Amino acid sequence: MGSEFSTDDVVYESALQLWAAAQTDFDPYQVPPSEWAPAVPISDADIATDTQLDLDVVQDSLRRLDGKRLVIGEAAGTMSVEAPISEGGPP
Template identity: 65%
Template sequence: MPDDHTTDDIVHESALQLWAAAQTDFDPFEVPPEEWGPNVVPVRDADIAHDTHLDLAVVRESIGRLEGSRLVAEREGSDVVVTRTVPDDVPL
């Protein structure tokens, strides 16, 4: 089993790729965040778990560690959704 840091890297990369691909109204790599508007499509924790082949509980724990620094997440019922990501090349 990978350590927390490696898991967080895997989850962040998957969230970034899935989230960017889900945006159909804008290209998050070409449009500045302040112009994204209200139509941001979130990515569910289950989608990240499926993409990474990690257990859903592991993905949720990782999102919790990444939230506020590399990911913006919200709770929707029992699900966790990533509403925004921060690419690796953006300084914190």
């Protein structure tokens, strides 16, 4: 009996891992969210490469996750994960 992951779950997990790894001024696993420094965003293309999903699929998923599980920015057609929405713990 295997667990089923939705596309949103796959994109979310990839975004969290890439985002946490990109932070150089703080460790999101050691510093409380209220003390996080300005974050290094993760692009939709990075997530698409990591997950091997089409860019359009990743962007659709990021739109659904925006404001619920992730903070998403968009500029010049590129979407980026600015930060996870924390429930008080590490991403």
